[in-house]
Amino acid sequence: MKKTKTKRCTHLYMLMKISLTQFMLLLVFGVTAMASGTSAQKLLSRSVTLNVEQTELKNILNLIEKQADVKFAFSQKTIGAHRQVSIHVSEKSLSETLNMLLTPLDISYQVLSGRILLTPKVNEKKHSFTEGPKELPGRLMPLAREVRGVVSDESGSGLPGVSIILKGTQQGTVTDAEGRYTLTVPDNDAVLIFSFVGYISQEVTVGSRTSVEVRLEVDQKALEEVVVVGYGTQKAATITGSVSSVKGEVLDRAPAINLSNTMVGRLPGLVAVTRSGQPGSDGSTFRIRGANTLGDNSPLIVVDGVPNRGLERLMPSDIESVTVLKDASAAIYGAQAANGVILVTTRKGKQGKPQITLTHNQGWSAPTVIPETADAATYLQMLNEIYLNNGQSARYTEEEIQHYREGKDPWLYPNTNWYDATFRNTSPQRMTNVSISGGQESLQYFISAGTNFQDAIYKNSATNYKQMNYRVNLDGQLSKYIKYGVRLAGREENRNYPTRSASDIFTMLRRGKPNMHAYWPNGLNGPDIEYGNNPVVVTTNQTGYDRNKTTVLENRVNIDVQIPWVQGLSVNASAALDRGMVNDKLWRIPWYLYSWDRETYDAEGNPVLTVGQKGFSNPELQQDMSDRKLLTVNTLLNYEKSIKDQHYFKVMFGVERISGDTTSFFAFRKHFVSTALDELFAGGDAEKNNGGSTSVMARLNYFGRANYDFRNKYLFEFVWRYDGSYIFPESRRFGFFPGVSLGWRLSEENFWQPLKQVAGDVKIRGSWGQTGNDRITTYQYLASYGFASAAKEIYVFNENVESKILRELRIPNRNVTWEVANQSNIALDASFFKNKLTFTAEYFYNLRTNILWNRNASVPSSSGLTLPRENIGEVINRGSEFQVGYRDNIGDFSYSLSANFNFNKNKIRFWDETPGVPDYQKSTGYPMNTQLYYKAIGIFSDQQAVDAYP
Known part of the structure; x- marks a missing residue:
């Protein structure tokens, strides 16, 4: 009996403990519930619709979060978040939905500080008093409580702005200015994630603690x-x-x-x-x-x-x-x-x-600025002033001008703003892209596809751009030592334009007269405003079209092999094949404008318009096609080695060959029987034309790079390239281009350590190098010949057979060589406050020599000589750059700011000048493209101002 009594007392003690725990929970959460009962009711009344089968509980909770705009807080392990659950509800309240979902799972919920806290229920029926007390604690509802602490850096100083998230939820907080924080956790199994920019994230299990102190370490990988x-x-x-x-x-x-x-x-x-x-x-x-x-x-x-x-x-x-x-x-x-x-x-x-x-x-998109133009009345007044200033009588009477101002009769007195008549307020554009990425250790993939569309600002526009593109990037590992990569990309670009260029159209708009019609009141095209043009017509497809279709294919494969018997040695080989195909079709047809003599009316009193054909008298079609192929193959040998974490070496050597060809073809016909047939076969034989060309290119290059650093403190780099280009003669085909740079990281020196908390990374660097420029007209070392096209250079032999003259087009320069850039640079890089603030300042000096230029100034054109270009030009360009950036985060919200400033000034050091020209007319010593103008002293408004000038 005594033993039974003791056992019953033990059970009574446990029941009292459970009741006390429940009472304390009700007391703790009850105050919050009373303070926020109204908001909790609103939150739980939100509507939810779900229809899911055998889905993990955590995923269903995510769906509810998105639908009801709520946040859950829970421990995945405690509530069994990986259990498979089915639920079907339609427009039920959140409270009803949670009851249906959680009650069968023995999970309770409460609204706490705007979040829904999920905890397991205590099920008394499953606990027999005959069981010992050992299993009861595992069935008790975990106690939610506040955890406090301080997050510090490696020196022990508090870190403000550190993000602290309860793992498995979106519940979290951030540290204050002293690195302190407070956060509510649901149970002892709660795990807190501490993260901050530039530091290694940490995960800490709370356990039974109420205070959790964390010291974050600098993330060296982030710095690197x-x-x-x-x-x-x-x-x-x-x-x-x-x-x-x-x-x-x-x-x-x-x-x-x-x-x-x-x-x-x-x-x-x-x-x-x-x-x-x-x-x-x-x-x-x-x-x-x-x-x-x-x-x-x-x-x-x-x-x-x-x-x-x-x-x-x-x-x-x-x-x-x-x-x-x-x-x-x-x-x-x-x-x-x-x-x-x-x-x-x-x-x-x-x-x-x-x-x-x-x-x-x-x-x-919309034009930044549209010019303001005079209305019809103002324009006519200005015309009258011009006539009067020229000693002629005014062309328009005040009565006529007043009619234009009032605009009561749009047939006789139009008032046209040509920009408004031609332009819309905005032009739409859209871009859509979808991508999928992922993979395993053996294969990772990134696949995307997208479309672009741009419309023009013109009304009834014939101008637009459409693009479709795809990309497939694959990276895999065949074995421990062999990796590979595949890059496949392509796009189709479709450009549609009217037959007149944008510059022509804007010229028409600038010269458009406001007292002329864009369209007549009956909707027909307006008259010829100048040279057979009317901008509201030529921007449409009434004049034909200019369609350009470009197809681009870019493919590359590479393989990287780590040499197992030499640590740090690897070989990389790649091959890329690019192809670009262009098909341009220009179809030009006659169009029609309507004019009125301002006097002729029909029987019903309507103005009688006269139609006039404009543009080409016969339809014309020209098609241009080109096909460009480019093959790039290279092999790289890489070796890197670190000795006792003090000396680091990295060497790379490579060879690259680029070859390609371009084929082009064009055909032209006119005299089409109908504008409905816009294909070459439908054109006439008279005045037809066709032609084509083929060009080839090749480059062979050897290059390398060597890096050395001592304790990440003293830095050295040497790069070089031995380039061979098809553009130059065999004797000058190859050029050697070196570059060297040095760096000193002051922040790694012992004397800098007291300053490192403020300026964590400071580096001084400088460089010098030579690079080449072969962006010039090809084959200047060869004489070129071509068939004459002018009628006076075509001769007729043997019964009206035309023969063209083959003539020399260019005198060769057999000494043509590289344009060389000599570049120098010095810079300071610094970061402050744990890499939040960064700053860079640079000064550069660039001397360009051997620039190809004509001697047209010293050898006058009257000599009749067309001389080849020579490597005679020299230009100096110098300047400075500054960049400052700041980045930080506030909890989950991260932000960055940056600004940069660039200044440079160039001047011509030498080029061909006419002998004996006055100094003020010389370009040498001045910036490129400087124009020669008169020096203005002002505007004389009357004779008195002229007489008063000294």
């Missing part, structure tokens, strides 16, 4: 951010060249149809000027550190390691990073790198479950 450089990658901290880089996710935030336009202002030293606003032709002209030569200033574009590709039509969401090489670091690309290099890397797949991303951007 990898940047893409020529034929490889380097750690950002140890780069000694002038390199700017931007992540693809940054470009994707400002989605423009043309990728080149999203790069504006994001890369120091890179200036991008939009060439045109016309759909399909709205790319940017790039200048790296301004203009450096009298010739072509375009940089080299390299996409996924393949040079001479284009970046304008790439999808921003496909981009991993963009890097700009601005100084001696570009020397590894040799003959094509004098104007800098832009490296584009596309995204790769990562290990993990498939992730599908859908992006759709809808936008509208």
Whole structure:
């Protein structure tokens, strides 16, 4: 009996303990519930619709979070979040839904601080008093409580802004200015995740503690951010060249149809000027550190390691990073790198479950400024002033001008704003892209497909641009030592334009007269305003069309082999085949304008319009086709070695061969029997024409790079390239282009350690290098010949058989050689406050020599000589760059700010000047493209002002 009594007392004690626990929970949460009862009721009354079968509980909770806009807090282990559950509800309240879902699972819920806390129920029926007390604690509802603590850095100082998340939920908080935090956890199994930019994240199990102190360690990998450089990658901290880089996710935030336009202002030293606003032709002209030569200033574009590709039509969401090489670091690309290099890397797949991303951007564009034009009445008044100032009588009476001002009769007195008549307020554009990425250790994939569309600003426009594209990036591992990569991409670009150019159309708009009709009141085309033109007509397809279809295929495969018996040695081989096919079709047909003599009416009193044919008297069709193929093959040998964590060596040697050919063909016919047949076969035989051409090219290059650093403190890099180009004669075909750079990380010195808490990374670097420029007219070392096209150079022999003359077109320059850029650069890089604030300042000096230029000034044109270009020009370009950036996060919200400033000034050091020309007329010593003007002293408004001038 005594034993039984003791057992019953024990059971009574446990029941009292359970009741006390429940009472304390009710007391703790009851106060909160009373304070927020109304908001909790509103939250639980939200509508939910679910129809799921055998789905993990945590996934169903995620669906409810999205539908009802609520947040759950729970421990996955405690509530069994991986259990398979089915539920079917339609427009039920959240409380009803949770009761149906959670009650069978023995899970209770409460609204706490705007979140729904899930905990297991205590099921008394499942506990027999005959059982010992050992199993009861496992069935008790865990006690939710507050956990406090301080998060500090490696020195023990509190870290503000650290993100703290309860694992498995979206519940969290951030540390205050002293690194302190407070967070409610549901049970002892709760795990807290501490994360902060530049530090290694930590996961800590709370257990029974009420105070959790955490010290975060600096993430050395974050500090060692990898940047893409020529034929490889380097750690950002140890780069000694002038390199700017931007992540693809940054470009994707400002989605423009043309990728080149999203790069504006994001890369120091890179200036991008939009060439045109016309759909399909709205790319940017790039200048790296301004203009450096009298010739072509375009940089080299390299996409996924393949040079001479284009970046304008790439999808921003496909981009991993963009890097700009601005100084001696570009020397590894040799003959094509004098104007800098832009490296584009596309995204790769990562290990993990498939992730599908859908992006759709809808936008509208509009002209920045539309010129204000005079109305009809003002225009006629100005015409009268012109006539009067010329001593003639006024052409329009005040009564006529008043009629135009009132506009009561639109037939006789129109008032046309030609910009309003031709333009819409906005033009739509849209971009859609879908991608899937994921994979396993043996294969990772990134696959995307997208479309672009741009419409023009014209009303009833014949102008638009359409694009379809795809990309397949595969990376895999065949064995422990062998990796491979496949890059497949393609796009189809369709450009549709009217038969008149945009510049012609804007000229018509500027010269349009406001007292003439765009359209007559009955809807017919207006009259010929000048030279047979009317802009509201020529912007449409009434005059025909100009359709351009471009197909681009870019493919690359590579294999990387780690040599097992030599640690650090690897061989990489790749082959890329690019193809671009262009088909342009220009179809020009007559169009019709209507005029009125202002006097003739029909029997019903309506004006009688006279139709007039404009444009070509007969339909004309010209088709141009070209096919360009480019094969790039290279092999790289890489070796890297670290000795006692003090000396680091990395050496790369490579050989590359580029070959390609371009074939073009054109055909022309006119005298078509109908405008309904826009194919060559339907044209007449008279005045037809056709032609074609083929060109080939080849390059052979050897290049290398050697890096050394001592304790990540003293840095050295040497790059070189021995370039062979088909553009030059055999005796001058190869050129050697070296580059060297040095760096000193002051922040790694012992004397800097007291300052490291403020300025964590400080580096001084400098570089010098030579690069070449072969962006010139090809084969200047050869004489060229061509058949005459002028009628006076065609002779008739043997019964009216025409024979063309084969004549010399160019005098060769057999000494033509490389244009050389001598580049120097010095810079300071610094980061402050644990890499939150970054700063870079650079100064550069670029001397360009051997620029090809004509001697037309010293040898007058009256001599009758057409001389070849010679390597005589010299240009100096110097300037500075500054960049400052700040990044931080507030909990889950991260932000970054950056600004950059560039200044450069060039001047001509030498080119051909006319002998004996006065100094004030010389261009030498002045910036390129400086014009010769009179020096203005002002405007004399009357004779008195003239007499008063000294």
